[in-house]
Amino acid sequence: MGSVSNSPYNNPSEPPQRRHVVLFPFMSKGHTIPLLHLCRLLLARNLDVTVFTTPANRPFIDQFLCSTTASVVDIPFPQNIHPEIPAGVESTDKLSSVTERLFNPFALATKHMQDDFEKALSSLPRVSFMVSDSFLWWTLDSATKFGFPRLAFYGFNNYAGCVSRAAAVDHLLQGVESDNELITLPRFPWIKVTKQDFDSSFTNPSPEGSEFFMTMIVAVMNSFGLVTNSFYELEPAFVDYWNTECGPKSWNVGPLCQLKAKPEHRHPKPVWIEWLDKKKIEGSRVLYVAFGTQAVISSEQVQEIAKALEKSELNFLWVIRKKESFSTWWDSEFEERVKGRGMVVSEWVDQTEILNHESVDGFLSHCGWNSAMEAICAGVPILAWAMMAEQPLNARMVAEEIKVGLRVETCDGSVRGFVKAEGLEKMVKKLMEEEEGEVVRKTVKEFSEAARRAVEEGGSSWQTLQSLIDEACSKEM
The missing domain is CATH 3.40.50.2000 (Glycogen Phosphorylase B;)
Structure with a gap:
């Protein structure tokens, strides 16, 4: 791995550079596409962007960003991670089933990418901040080592985050005999949920799943913030609750799908x-x-x-x-x-x-x-x-x-x-x-x-993204 001491992060005499953002999506289409939309948005704000991925996922990302100035860097994905995960499978979309049995070893294996990730970081221009998927918990350690803030990307909304947290903190799902019994949330008394509203990895995780979940949560809590694909006007009560009672701060910069490039006229049409x-x-x-x-x-x-x-x-x-x-x-x-x-x-x-x-x-x-x-x-x-x-x-x-x-x-x-x-x-x-x-x-x-x-100039998401950029760049060490 390249020596961190020789990287531009530790050279205060170098001239000021353009703001540069690293994006690192998890290896799943549903997690990747929103961050690629975000990439286009950051480029439109005159930031330089580098997207990290793996060799098998790179063609999709290259095609998505082909008309942009974004840089794409691929690093090897670990092999032989599970008997039922063949070599070359580098996305959850390719797993035979997305169950704890296969998802946990897949997600935990990404930790082995850290050395290659840091080696690549050492050769990049100074990074102002990074947005990485919450499942890539170990990227927080890399960001800390290189002296820039990390924001975690959650693929869901504030409502789901607040309801899940309320159910966990108040131990509402413990001792409930029926999976279909309606449970009132004291913090949100108009909402009723059942145990079946929560994935088994949340209500009854395996030891490996529990370890992964807690490691991920700790990394998220120690990150600079959350990038959330939502907008304030859609769920104001839950944005406010999260940002006053929970944390880290949820930066609602969506809907990111509003920001995609207009599709080119195709001939013939599908x-x-x-x-x-x-x-x-x-x-x-x-x-x-x-x-x-x-x-x-x-x-x-x-x-x-x-x-x-x-x-x-x-x-x-x-x-x-x-x-x-x-x-x-x-x-x-x-x-x-x-x-x-x-x-x-x-x-x-x-x-x-x-x-x-x-x-x-x-x-x-x-x-x-x-x-x-x-x-x-x-x-x-x-x-x-x-x-x-x-x-x-x-x-x-x-x-x-x-x-x-x-x-x-x-x-x-x-x-x-x-x-x-x-x-x-x-x-x-x-x-x-x-x-x-x-x-x-x-x-x-x-x-x-x-x-x-919300996404138009002056709208809530437009302003939130500008505040995120300004505040995250001011935290650069």
Whole structure:
């Protein structure tokens, strides 16, 4: 590793340099994309930006930032970290399942990247500050060693952070016999949650998972702050609570998806965009259906989704990870029966482009926070179907707190229960055709306008980012 004593950080006689920011996203598309949006924003403020990644993840980042002046540095990802994680797997999107059993060794293995990371840092121009994913806890040690502040990126909102902290600090989930018993939060008495609203890694972590979680939290608490992909007007009570009662400070600089470059005109257009264009000409409203890149859905559940969409007689665009995963029943007959009003896509799509298409008027979603924010920005109401991680809390926020969507109905009424075709058909119709859907549609359009104002010059997120830059750069040692 290069000697730190020979780096520019310890040379006070060097001339002043441009502000330079390091971004280090976690190896997962949902964690990476928001920080790449942030990269573009920092570049627009005349900062130099270096993004760290791994060789297998670099092509995606290079493509995303191809029209920018950002620098990209890749460092090796550890190999042989788990018998079920093949060599070359450098993103959670490529894991066979995102469970504690595989996620923990994957996340813990990133610690072995620290020497290469610091060697690369030693050859960079002076760093003003760093934003790294909260899962990369060890980057705080590197930032401290090199004398610049580290901010942690959390992929979720203030609501989820405040509710999780309140449940943990007040020990509300201990001694609860039923996973589905509603529990009132004394700090937020209008909110009721269940144990199933929290991932098992939070309520009943393995020893390895508990160690990782506590190490990550300690690093976050000792960081300069949190970069949060939200905006003040969306959740003011929770931003204020976090910044007065918790910490470190949450800097709400989003929605980051509002800041992406305008898509280039592509020739030819993707077939799904051409299909949506036809629906626009017809005056048809389309339900967009997508559950992210990591949710694992059983063949039985996918079959119920297909039945519901077919029986609903609604227009729909369904993005599914791999149709071949459901080959026991999936064939051309379903697509033939819904031909004309339904389209199934099993490849990567530009979700923001779809949500902003004029024909799309509803979103059946797993309620990952990136997807929720994209829908809010597009003014598209959400039918929330939480699958994993903090998504049940996002679903509560969407349906109960900010009221920009509805929730699916499970067979047993639980958060994570099975959803039958009949119940799903009822809810998609409610979202797309009934008064309840119109109410949430009106609300989400109001928040969409607030989101647009937040990122404009002088808006709350615009000002917050400028304050973050100024304060973080003033802390440079």
